[in-house]
Amino acid sequence: MIVPFAHVLVVSAVMFVLGLGAVLLRRNLILILIGVEIMLNGVGLALVGASALWQRADGQVLVVFLMALTAAEVAISLAMVVAMKRRKGSLDADVFRDLRG
Amino acid sequence: MSLAELFSLLPVLVLAGASLLVLMLGLWLKHLPSLVALGVAACAAAGALAVLVPPEVMEVGGMFSAARYARFFLVLWAGVVAWTLLSSVRYAAARRFQPGEWVSLLLFAGAGMALLSAATSLVGMFLGLEAFTLVLYILIAFHRGSAAGTEAGLKYLVLGVTATAVLAFGVALVYASAGTFHLPEAMAGVAGDSPLRPLGLLGWGMLLVAIGFKVSLVPFHLWTPDVYQGAPAPVAGLLAAGSKGAMFSAVVGLLAGIGLGLRDLTPVLWALSGLSMLLGTLAALRQENVKRMLAYSSVVHMGFVLMGLLDAGPEGQEAVVFYLVFYALVSLGAFGVLTAFSGEEGEPQQLAAFRGAGYRHPFLAAALAVFMLALAGVPPTGGFMAKLGVFAAAIRAGHLPLALVGVLASLVSLVYYLKLVIAMYMSAEGAPPSGSPLHRGTRLEAACVGVCLLGVLLLGLAPGALLDWIGSLL
Numbered sequence: 001m002i003v004p005f006a007h008v009l010v011v012s013a014v015m016f017v018l019g020l021g022a023v024l025l026r027r028n029l030i031l032i033l034i035g036v037e038i039m040l041n042g043v044g045l046a047l048v049g050a051s052a053l054w055q056r057a058d059g060q061v062l063v064v065f066l067m068a069l070t071a072a073e074v075a076i077s078l079a080m081v082v083a084m085k086r087r088k089g090s091l092d093a094d095v096f097r098d099l100r101g
Numbered sequence: 102m103s104l105a106e107l108f109s110l111l112p113v114l115v116l117a118g119a120s121l122l123v124l125m126l127g128l129w130l131k132h133l134p135s136l137v138a139l140g141v142a143a144c145a146a147a148g149a150l151a152v153l154v155p156p157e158v159m160e161v162g163g164m165f166s167a168a169r170y171a172r173f174f175l176v177l178w179a180g181v182v183a184w185t186l187l188s189s190v191r192y193a194a195a196r197r198f199q200p201g202e203w204v205s206l207l208l209f210a211g212a213g214m215a216l217l218s219a220a221t222s223l224v225g226m227f228l229g230l231e232a233f234t235l236v237l238y239i240l241i242a243f244h245r246g247s248a249a250g251t252e253a254g255l256k257y258l259v260l261g262v263t264a265t266a267v268l269a270f271g272v273a274l275v276y277a278s279a280g281t282f283h284l285p286e287a288m289a290g291v292a293g294d295s296p297l298r299p300l301g302l303l304g305w306g307m308l309l310v311a312i313g314f315k316v317s318l319v320p321f322h323l324w325t326p327d328v329y330q331g332a333p334a335p336v337a338g339l340l341a342a343g344s345k346g347a348m349f350s351a352v353v354g355l356l357a358g359i360g361l362g363l364r365d366l367t368p369v370l371w372a373l374s375g376l377s378m379l380l381g382t383l384a385a386l387r388q389e390n391v392k393r394m395l396a397y398s399s400v401v402h403m404g405f406v407l408m409g410l411l412d413a414g415p416e417g418q419e420a421v422v423f424y425l426v427f428y429a430l431v432s433l434g435a436f437g438v439l440t441a442f443s444g445e446e447g448e449p450q451q452l453a454a455f456r457g458a459g460y461r462h463p464f465l466a467a468a469l470a471v472f473m474l475a476l477a478g479v480p481p482t483g484g485f486m487a488k489l490g491v492f493a494a495a496i497r498a499g500h501l502p503l504a505l506v507g508v509l510a511s512l513v514s515l516v517y518y519l520k521l522v523i524a525m526y527m528s529a530e531g532a533p534p535s536g537s538p539l540h541r542g543t544r545l546e547a548a549c550v551g552v553c554l555l556g557v558l559l560l561g562l563a564p565g566a567l568l569d570w571i572g573s574l575l
Contacts, residue, residue: 009277009300016270023263032259039266043273050277059276062224066269069231073262076238080255087248093259096252099327 008049015042029081029091033074040070102162109156109167112147112175113215116182119143120208127201133194137186140204144183144211148176163283164225166354170574171219174350178218181343181429182211188437188549189335195445196244196333203243210236210339214347222282223272226351230268230315233344234261240339241332253331260314260324268311274304284355291365302365309369312352316345318407319376322400326384329396334448337392338436341399342429349406349425353418356410363413370411375503377404378510385517390450394517395435398476401510402428408507409491412498415575420490422571427487427560431475434553438469441542441550449539452524458539459526465542466525468554473518475557478511483560 015038022035044063051059081091088095107114123136123143130136156167165171186207193203213233220226238261242254272282278301279287291301314321329337356363381400388394406428409421442449442458442465449455459466475482488511495504542550560567 005277012273016266019266020263023259029255029259033262036262036266039263040269043266043269046270046273046277050273050280053277054280056280058224058282059273062227062272062276062282065224065228069235069265072235073265076235077258077262080238080242080251080258083242083245083251084255087251096255099249099252099256099330 003049005049005053009046012042012046012049015039015045018042027093029084029093032093033077033081037070037074040066105157106161109158110161110165111154112151112172112179113165113212113219115143115147115150116179116208116212116215119146120205120212123208124201124205127199127205131200133198133200133203134190136200136204137190140186140208141183143208144179144186147211147215148179151175151179160221164222164228165216165219166221167219170354171215173571173574174218174347175215177426177429178211178214178343178347181214181339181433182207184433184437184549184552185335185339188433188440188546189333190545191543192333192335192440192443195443196246198243206236206240206243207339209233210240210343214343217347218350220351221284221354223275223284223287224282226355227268227272229351230348231265233347234265234315237261237336237340237344240336241328243336244333247331247333249331250333251331253328256324256331257328264311264314264321267307267314271304271307271311274300274307276304277301278304305366306369308355309366309373312348313373315348316403316406317396317400318373318403319380319400322377322381325400326388326393326396329399330390330392330450334392334436334439334443337395338433338440341395341432341436345399345403346425346429349403349410349421352410353421356413357418367411370407371500371503374404374407374411375506377401377407378506382510382513385514388517389452391439391452391455391521392448392450394521395432398514398517399432401514402476404510405488405491405507408500408503409494411500411503412494414497415572416497417494418575419568419571420487420494422574423490423560423564423568424487426567426571427475427483427557430553430556430560431472431484434550434557435469435472435476437546437550437553438465438472441465441546442539444538444540452520454539455521455524457525457528457530462539462541464547465550468550470522470525471554471557473522475561477515477518479515481558481561483557483564486561486564 019035019038023032026032044066047059047063085091151172159168160166210233213229217229220229238258241257242251244250275287278297281287317325377400381397385394385397406421406424409417475484478484478488492504492507
């Protein structure tokens with residue numbers, strides 16, 4: 001490997017943490033979902049790196065699965081965001097507080 | 102993947118194939134009962150294939166097992182899905198659920214849960230888990246007229262996809278440390294002295310976080326009450342019975358291979374279990390909403406199951422699987438009664454809505470009372486035997502204080518379970534006229550509830566048969 005595995009891991013961890021930060025700090029639903037995408041892309045990078053480290057292909061296969069999964073997730077979450085936007089007229093995560101007890 | 106491997110996976114393929122077929126048929130056929138009949142037939146066929154046709158290979162693609170343990174859970178989840186389909190016919194029709202999509206999604210959830218229970222590699226676990234989690238996002242928000250349902254779906258979705266990302270990162274780290282996804286070997290990366298061991302441990306920690314979220318252990322339980330309250334009652338039942346049970350059945354396999362590594366995990370599991378039992382109990386005491394109470398009660402019960410896992414020997418696993426079967430039956434039953442009580446609009450949720458139900462709906466109310474006593478662990482219901490098993494497992498593993506916390510949580514739990522029983526039987530006066538009256542339930546719904554009632558009582562009166570059976574699977 002030209003790039004040491006440690007560097008790949010650091011970059012992917014940074015991406016993961018940045019995404020998690022977006023999920024926790026942003027209040028706009030779309031930006032929260034983008035944060036999750038960044039987290040998952042960090043995961044993909046780590047998998048590709050690990051798969052190069054061990055010289056095996058199965059890690060890269062999981063990355064392809066991960067892409068398909070992300071696409072399905074986005075389809076569902078955007079549909080739900082549209083439904084909520086129609087109902088509440090807002091994308092702010094804080095307006096959804098009807099359920100409590 | 103060879104033909105023999107596909108053949109070994111046949112029961113799951115039947116479920117998934119039927120799901121696609123129903124989805125296509127649903128475009129033309131809008132008659133819910135016939136699609137439900139098709140779905141139930143598919144579940145029965147999958148179950149029969151799993152029992153009658155022995156698999157040709159024991160492991161498919163290095164990802165899914167076809168052994169008896171996996172087949173046992175496949176039959177259980179197919180049964181859970183068939184039960185949910187049958188008991189929710191009137192509920193779904195009254196709310197104008199799209200028939201094809203409703204049946205198809207439930208079948209697909211069953212296929213996903215069966216795959217998760219059969220997973221022998223981290224990839225298999227990840228795919229099985231996501232297959233039914235993605236379906237649950239839709240099912241929770243399925244009632245488009247319900248604001249609470251959409252909100253619950255969105256909350257589960259945002260937290261769920263974050264948990265998925267954490268799970269995936271955990272999988273990636275374990276893979277980086279061990280070089281394989283296959284479970285027994287992936288464990289070796291943690292147990293050994295390799296320089297990558299810290300990565301592996303971090304990965305296992307992240308896996309635990311994601312698992313804790315899926316089965317709602319404290320402190321990852323925050324979504325549970327909102328989702329239970331907002332989700333349609335049949336879906337909440339499926340979530341409680343199936344999704345948590347499937348996750349735990351996979352965790353049994355995870356921890357079975359860990360061997361010495363369990364020592365390092367024990368303090369974490371101990372804390373998660375104790376916190377779930379204590380905080381879940383405290384929160385459940387305050388609830389006036391039956392669905393929220395059941396949500397916190399499920400947090401407590403998942404703490405009990407985790408306690409059983411501390412004993413990694415076959416007896417501990419037996420206790421855990423017995424608990425999962427019992428919990429699936431009793432939570433299906435409890436949510437089945439709520440489904441039967443639901444009218445055209447809305448569901449009875451507040452305790453006040455159940456006032457006097459014992460006199461007006463004798464069978465359903467009596468069944469609900471038995472389910473509550475079973476959840477509290479009163480003999481001679483299955484709950485007593487299930488709790489006895491996990492307490493004994495914890496004591497065998499040398500965790501007497503944790504078992505005492507569990508006993509205490511069980512005793513206190515009587516208070517909140519009896520609140521509902523008292524509301525139903527205390528006075529013959531009906532609920533305040535402001536709420537909608539309880540529906541009397543159809544014969545089919547009563548029969549479905551009756552099956553669960555029978556199961557819960559049988560598990561208490563004659564637990565030996567199931568225990569022996571489970572013992573032969575492990």
